[in-house]
Amino acid sequence: xxxxxxxxxxxxxxxxxxxxxxxxxxxxxxxxxxxxxxxxxxxxxxxxxxxxxxxxxxxxxxxxxxxxxx
Amino acid sequence: xxxxxxxxxxxxxxxxxxxxxxxxxxxxxxxxxxxxxxxxxxxxxxxxxxxxxxxxxxxxxxxxxxxxxxxxxxxxxxxxxxxxxxxxxxxxxxxxxxxxxxxxxxxxxxxxxxxxxxxxxxxxxxxxxxxxxxxxxxxxxxxxxxxxxxxxxxxxxxxxxxxxxxxxxxxxxxxxxxxxxxxxxxxxxxxxxxxxxxxxxxxxxxxxxxxxxxxxxxxxxxxxxxxxxxxxxxxxxxxxxxxxxxxxxxxxxxxxxxxxxxxxxxxxxxxxxxxxxxxxxxxxxxxxxxxxxxxxxxxxxxxxxxxxxxxxxxxxxxxxxxxxxxxxxxxxxxxxxxxxxxxxxxxxxxxxxxxxxxxxxxxxxxxxxxxxxxxxxxxxxxxxxxxxxxxxxxxxxxxxxxxxxxxxxxxxxxxxxxxxxxxxxxxxxxxxxxxxxxxxxxxxxxxxxxxxxxxxxxxxxxxxxxxxxxxxxxxxxxxxxxxxxxxxxxxxxxxxxxxxxxxxxxxxxxxxxxxxxxxxxxxxxxxxxxxxxxxxxxxxxxxxxxxxxxxxxxxxxxxxxxxxxxxxxxxxxxxxxxxxxxxxxxxxxxxxxxxxxxxxxxxxxxxxxxxxxxxxxxxxxxxxxxxxxxxxxxxxxxxxxxxxxxxxxxxxxxxxxxxxxxxxxxxxxxxxxxxxxxxxxxxxxxxxxxxxxxxxxxxxxxxxxxxxxxxxxxxxxxxxxxxxxxxxxxxxxxxxxxxxxxxxxxxxxxxxxxxxxxxxxxxxxxxxxxxxxxxxxxxxxxxxxxxxxxxxxxxxxxxxxxxxxxxxxxxxxxxxx
Numbered sequence: 001x002x003x004x005x006x007x008x009x010x011x012x013x014x015x016x017x018x019x020x021x022x023x024x025x026x027x028x029x030x031x032x033x034x035x036x037x038x039x040x041x042x043x044x045x046x047x048x049x050x051x052x053x054x055x056x057x058x059x060x061x062x063x064x065x066x067x068x069x070x
Numbered sequence: 071x072x073x074x075x076x077x078x079x080x081x082x083x084x085x086x087x088x089x090x091x092x093x094x095x096x097x098x099x100x101x102x103x104x105x106x107x108x109x110x111x112x113x114x115x116x117x118x119x120x121x122x123x124x125x126x127x128x129x130x131x132x133x134x135x136x137x138x139x140x141x142x143x144x145x146x147x148x149x150x151x152x153x154x155x156x157x158x159x160x161x162x163x164x165x166x167x168x169x170x171x172x173x174x175x176x177x178x179x180x181x182x183x184x185x186x187x188x189x190x191x192x193x194x195x196x197x198x199x200x201x202x203x204x205x206x207x208x209x210x211x212x213x214x215x216x217x218x219x220x221x222x223x224x225x226x227x228x229x230x231x232x233x234x235x236x237x238x239x240x241x242x243x244x245x246x247x248x249x250x251x252x253x254x255x256x257x258x259x260x261x262x263x264x265x266x267x268x269x270x271x272x273x274x275x276x277x278x279x280x281x282x283x284x285x286x287x288x289x290x291x292x293x294x295x296x297x298x299x300x301x302x303x304x305x306x307x308x309x310x311x312x313x314x315x316x317x318x319x320x321x322x323x324x325x326x327x328x329x330x331x332x333x334x335x336x337x338x339x340x341x342x343x344x345x346x347x348x349x350x351x352x353x354x355x356x357x358x359x360x361x362x363x364x365x366x367x368x369x370x371x372x373x374x375x376x377x378x379x380x381x382x383x384x385x386x387x388x389x390x391x392x393x394x395x396x397x398x399x400x401x402x403x404x405x406x407x408x409x410x411x412x413x414x415x416x417x418x419x420x421x422x423x424x425x426x427x428x429x430x431x432x433x434x435x436x437x438x439x440x441x442x443x444x445x446x447x448x449x450x451x452x453x454x455x456x457x458x459x460x461x462x463x464x465x466x467x468x469x470x471x472x473x474x475x476x477x478x479x480x481x482x483x484x485x486x487x488x489x490x491x492x493x494x495x496x497x498x499x500x501x502x503x504x505x506x507x508x509x510x511x512x513x514x515x516x517x518x519x520x521x522x523x524x525x526x527x528x529x530x531x532x533x534x535x536x537x538x539x540x541x542x543x544x545x546x547x548x549x550x551x552x553x554x555x556x557x558x559x560x561x562x563x564x565x566x567x568x569x570x571x572x573x574x575x576x577x578x579x580x581x582x583x584x585x586x587x588x589x590x591x592x593x594x595x596x597x598x599x600x601x602x603x604x605x606x607x608x609x610x611x612x613x614x615x616x617x618x619x620x621x622x623x624x625x626x627x628x629x630x631x632x633x634x635x636x637x638x639x640x641x642x643x644x645x646x647x648x649x650x651x652x653x654x655x656x657x658x659x660x661x662x663x664x665x666x667x668x669x670x671x672x673x674x675x676x677x678x679x680x681x682x683x684x685x686x687x688x689x690x691x692x693x694x695x696x697x698x699x700x701x702x703x704x705x706x707x708x709x710x711x712x713x714x715x716x717x718x719x720x721x722x723x724x725x726x727x728x729x730x731x732x733x734x735x736x737x738x739x740x741x742x743x744x745x746x747x748x749x750x751x752x753x754x755x756x757x758x759x760x761x762x763x764x765x766x767x768x769x770x771x772x773x774x775x776x777x778x779x780x781x782x783x784x785x786x787x788x789x790x791x792x793x794x795x796x797x798x799x800x801x802x803x804x805x806x807x808x809x810x811x812x813x814x815x816x817x818x819x820x821x822x823x824x825x826x827x828x829x830x831x832x833x834x835x836x837x838x839x840x841x842x843x844x845x846x847x848x849x850x851x852x853x854x855x856x857x858x859x860x861x862x863x864x865x866x867x868x869x870x871x872x873x874x875x876x877x878x879x880x881x882x883x884x885x886x887x
Contacts, residue, residue: 006592034081034483041487046548048623049495050593052616053552057568057590059674064569064602065583 003054007047014043082461084477084638086416088451088874093411093427094441100400100409103430103440104393104877110426111878112419114452116412118401127398135173136391142176143384146376149183153370155377169390172383179376186372190365191302197358198297199333202264202307204351206335209290209309210262211344260313261323263334264296265289267306273330277312280322286313299333311337389879396877412445414452414874451476454874461486463538471859472869479635481863488624490541492857495620496799496850497542499807500550501557505843507543510536542851552594553800557838558808560597567591569598609804613797615667621793621861622660625786628865629653635866643732647725652782652865655717658710660790669699686711722779726772733766781864789861795853803846810837 021035091113095103107113119127150156167175265273270289277285288311295304310332312323327334338344400409415423420442427440453474457465461482467489468474468482497503513520513536520533532539554560568591569584584598591597595612599605629652636644666679677697685692686707694704814837818830863869 002589030079030081033079034083037080037083037483038487041484042491045487045491045545048620049491049549049552049616052619053594053612054590054592055668055671056612056615057596058671060586060608061674061676062604062608063583063585064596064598064608065581065604066579067601067603068580 003051003058006050006054010043010047010050014039014047017043080483082455082457082465083480083483085453085455085474085480085871086418086874088414088454088476089417090445090447090449090451091413091415091420091423092441092443092445093413093423094403094443095400095409095411095427096431096436096438096440097407097409099430099434099436099440100397101393102434103427104396105389106426106430107423108389108393108396108877108879108882110419110422111876111880112415113423114414114874114876115396115399116414117399118410118412119399124398128402129394129397132394133391133398135169136387136394139173139176139387140384140391142180143380143387145180146183146373146380149187150373150377150380153373155370155373167383167386169386172386176383179372183369183372186365186369190362190369193358193362193365194302195299197355197362198299198302200351200355200358202296202299202333203335204348204355205292205296206262206264206309206337207344207348207351209292210311210337211341211348212290213288213311214339214344215341258313258315259320260311260337261320261327261334262309262311262337263327263332264292264307265310265327265330265332266298267291267308269330269332270308270310273310273326273332276326276330277323280326281314281319284315284319285323287311300331388882392877392879392882413877415876416454416874450871452874453478453871455480455482460537463535464489466534467538467855467858468863469873471863472867473871473873475868475871477638478868478871479631479638479866481631481858481867484627484631484862485858486541488627488862489854489858490538490545492620492624492796493542493850493854494545494549495616495796496853497546497803497846498549498553498800499555499557499803499842500547501555501559502807502838502842502846503543503545503547503550505839506539506546506847509843510539510543514540542847553804554595554597554600555804555807558804558811560595560600562597564593565591567596567598569596610797610801613800614794617793617796618660618790619664619667620796621790621857622656622664624793624857624862625656625789625865626653626661628862629656632866643725643728647728648721651717651720654713655721655783656786658714658717660786662707662710666699673699675699718779718783721782722775726768726775729771730766730768785864792861793857795857799850799853803842803850806846807838807842810834810842 018036018039021039022032025035026032093103124130124133274287274289277287289308290310292307292309296307297303298305298307314320314323324334326332338347397409400411402408403410424442427442430436431439453476455461455465455474464486465480465482468480468485474480494503513533517536525533550556551563554563566588568586568588570587571579572582572585580603583602583604595609599608629649632652633645633649636642636649663679663683666677666682669675670677670679677699682694682697682699685694690704690708690711698704811834814830814834818827818834821827
């Protein structure tokens with residue numbers, strides 16, 4: 001799985017989550033916008049964390065060196 | 071002012087719009103109106119009598135009455151706790167009772183209770199006296215009986231001896247002693263009673279000295295402690311009998327008895343009478359016992375009856391007190407027939423308030439309705455966020471730093487996600503996350519039950535933040551999966567590791583290392599890293615860069631929020647001379663650093679980023695050489711450096727000058743208006759008055775702007791560095807948990823001994839809970855708090871508002887206890 005595909009999965013998950021928030025707790029436009037903001041912030045945070053770790057391992061400058069005695 | 075554009079205003083992003091309202095309420099419906107408004111709980115009354123002392127106010131006497139009632143209720147509560155009763159929490163039939171009735175009822179109940187208590191005290195004292203008397207009768211009876219029997223025995227012996235020949239060893243004085251003339255014999259008096267054991271030695275000594283040894287004292291220990299009639303406490307006592315001769319000695323003895331707290335009881339020598347008295351006393355005791363029991367039962371019934379309604383009454387008393395307290399804040403109008411109230415209320419509550427006023431007018435049969443009108447004011451309204459049980463704890467986190475200015479952008483919205491997220495970056499371990507989640511789910515599931523109970527200080531705090539902890543736990547499960555740590559143990563959950571040995575023999579895996587054979591591990595840190603020699607260098611580099619990227623992202627969010635604030639308040643000045651240069655400055659330095667980090671990862675370049683960043687300042691024109699990451703990097707760096715250098719004076723200089731210009735323009739306009747309309751001079755004067763303090767000091771504004779600029783420029787560096795705490799704490803957490811796992815659990819496992827294993831497991835659990843789940847949670851929480859308060863909020867948040875504090879019965883009940 002490449003970077004773009006997983007990013008797409010994150011986007012899809014974000015969209016599904018915001019749709020669920022919209023359907024499950026529809027409490028007027030201002031509350032919906034609030035829920036949408038929360039979902040987007042959460043998705044962006046999670047994606048960013050994943051992307052950082054993924055990118056850092058993509059072209060490794062150092063490789064795992066097993067410790068002695070293993 | 072106003073939210074422009076297509077979108078509806080976001081909930082919680084801005085505080086509720088408020089307005090200053092004036093209520094003119096006829097006196098006859100004032101009490102009911104305030105009571106209904108208290109139930110509604112959406113009006114914050116202003117104190118219109120601030121200059122009056124509490125005693126000068128209109129309803130001072132009523133407040134005093136309520137205080138008296140509260141005192142009576144406290145007395146009942148004390149009595150109930152003494153009797154071991156708790157006020158029943160379930161509200162029984164709600165009897166409507168008004169203040170006057172309640173007051174008389176409480177008064178009656180109090181006098182009744184006091185009377186019962188006095189009677190039962192009296193009875194109790196008599197009862198203990200009788201009990202003591204009984205003891206004295208028994209013990210003293212024994213003295214006399216033994217004395218008599220020994221005396222008769224002696225007499226018999228002497229008689230027998232006299233009959234026989236006088237032996238040599240018979241006491242010489244005996245004869246003399248025996249032959250005392252009966253007529254000269256002095257009648258001995260005696261006193262009997264009880265003395266506390268701790269005083270008994272002193273008592274004996276004093277008696278002996280006072281009468282120069284002319285007494286005979288006998289004491290007997292009573293095994294069980296006796297109830298003292300005076301104090302009602304259990305005291306260890308001795309029965310005593312003092313024999314004396316003469317009236318003077320008697321007077322002395324009585325005085326000494328009194329001084330030592332010795333209770334005296336009459337006693338007869340006559341054995342027959344003794345028995346009679348004993349039965350008499352026993353009879354009295356049993357009689358008294360039943361009386362006391364009946365009295366106690368009566369009291370218990372009374373208290374039980376009180377306990378059923380106690381909660382309701384005390385709630386009513388507190389409500390009434392708060393109503394009169396609020397009424398005292400209102401002022402009379404000129405006719406003295408109406409009360410005038412002023413206060414803040416949210417705009418959405420207009421209809422509810424008017425409805426409450428109408429109901430009050432109707433219910434109190436008042437002929438005149440209340441008048442509701444909105445006042446215009448220059449005063450800054452209070453800040454009111456409509457939070458629910460989920461958002462309130464997050465809002466508390468923001469409010470603890472400072473209450474938002476009226477209608478200011480609320481960082482609480484983003485805090486709901488970013489706070490738990492930053493916490494989780496430092497607390498990434500999905501095993502620990504699950505433990506935390508289970509703990510907080512316990513609180514959430516039992517929420518209804520726990521919210522009515524009184525909890526301890528720390529439990530109360532944890533319970534209050536249960537949703538914050540839930541979010542923190544959820545995010546730390548996520549980051550734990552990213553870090554691939556379950557109690558510091560990695561799992562291959564998302565496919566196979568990307569690394570493998572270079573050749574089948576795996577000979578050089580400990581020297582050169584493994585080789586990447588597949589595509590990158592799809593989710594999180596590759597499990598192959600754990601336990602290797604290069605684990606720490608890799609994780610350090612990763613986490614440090616991650617901290618910077620996350621930090622730059624969050625600081626940019628903060629600056630963008632300052633744009634929303636400026637736009638909302640319609641201040642173009644702040645957009646062009648604060649927001650724009652700030653975002654340029656931050657991104658041309660640290661945004662560029664973030665870009666370099668990402669480019670380096672994507673290209674796998676060996677470039678030294680420190681070197682690049684340092685020489686970007688020191689010698690921007692130099693060739694980058696092997697540190698070049700992409701074409702045109704040198705030009706870009708020079709442009710960015712120039713932008714950053716330009717951004718500093720851009721922030722500093724234009725704003726004060728433009729403010730000065732604006733102020734001068736406004737001032738000119740004002741004086742022009744004053745000349746034109748002399749009629750409106752009053753209004754203008756009032757207008758001028760409110761602006762009077764706004765003397766424009768250019769130097770002050772300039773220094774202020776200078777401080778702001780320096781703070782931002784230095785802050786950009788120090789705040790970015792401050793985000794490195796994410797790296798440090800996350801590293802500390804993972805190192806600690808791996809130490810506990812390896813040095814405790816694995817070590818214990820290695821011994822192949824069941825006892826050592828059990829001990830190892832216990833130590834591991836204690837260390838995990840105590841150090842990782844409690845201490846580490848606390849420290850990660852505090853660091854996340856700091857990152858929000860300082861690094862995030864100082865980019866846009868003023869936080870100099872004051873909280874909306876409405877008059878509400880719902881807030882009343884828990885503040886009083």
